[in-house]
Amino acid sequence: MRTGHPLREPKAPRIPKTLAPATDADVNVEHDGKYLSVAYGPVTIIGNGAEDPEFERCRFERTWFSGVTLHRAGFADVEFSGADLANARLFNSRMFTTTVTNCRMTGLQLPEAGLRDVVFDGCRADMANFRFAHLRDVVFRDCNLSEASFQNAELAHVRFERCKLVATQFSNASMNDVRFSGCDLNGVRGVTSFDGAIVAGADAMGLLDALASALGITIEH
Template sequence: MPNAAPNVPDFPDRLADLRFADLLRPHTGPLRADERYDTVHFDGGEYTDQAAAGATFLECALTGVAFSGVKLRQARFTDVWVQSGRWVACDLSDGEWQDSAFVGGVLAGIAAHGSAVRRVVFRGCKLEAVNLRAAVLRDVVFEDCLLRDVDFADAKLTQVSFPGSTLEEVHLRGAALTRTDLRGAARLGLPDGHLGLRGAIINSHQLLELAPQFAHALGITVQDR
């Protein structure tokens, strides 16, 4: 079997351990559209209903930041480290995330459809009502996360894994999975998962749990007597 382990950088859990930590300078003022933020530290701020579409974030750190209703459509995030952040009702659609990490924090009511997510780690995060329809995810890890009502419909997932994560109402209808490893997930709540699991890797226990969905999809009636 081809290697299914995502190829992601080794991200630290502490700000001081970032390789660009000594270069960071504090951010002040509002977010701006099409702005380039290079080696900037966003620390503990609150950003509400601001528009920063097309902005670029390069080698930035965001610690304890709260985004609410922020419009970041087509924004680009490269080498960005996010810790204990709160993202609520934000528009991240058609954006790009690469070589980045979310450590703790919450993403709720997020529009991220059409996004490209490459070599990104989500560690100890809660994702609720996140729209990743038609997104492209490659080498992505959801580690010890809660994914509730996350929509991967028509998305492309390549070498994505979910070690220790709980999946509740996660939708895969129409998704294209390649070497996507679900074996480490603590729970698989896939209401229509049988329609999008082709290309996934699961273990025998998970197969038994999903057997009723597979039988229903194939029109099989299971009856012992």
């Protein structure tokens, strides 16, 4: 039985105690914009397809990103809390040393993204898209990831804790020290890509039907 070693917690974002309140210029994201040490409250981010914006040491609290399109956006040492990221399109973007807490992420698009030292905690992320993304030292905790897609993603040192992963897609994903504990894995797709994963015994039953289907086995109930 593969047990592995304990995974370290992702690094916490380093955010100054004092941040500048967001101005209209901070809300209207522009090409190559640099947004440093800004406190975004309940405002609506306007992206309009901006390319290569960088957010560093920022806090987004109840901020609306819903429907925004950004290309190659960078987020480093950032906190999202209660933000609405539903259907935001963050193409080829990067998140480093970031926490995402109690956020709405339904339909969030993060294809080909790079994520490192990121914690998603208590988020609704059903139908989110992480296809072809690279995830390293990432934790999903108490998240709803039903029908999300990690197709062709590379996952290393990633933990899924108490997550709903019903019909989540992992086809052609690569897994290195990826752990599932307390998760609902019923109907998970791409189960043959779980080589390199560690699944808690209580979670394994949720994989039974998917494994049987992949092996051409019919289970009579």
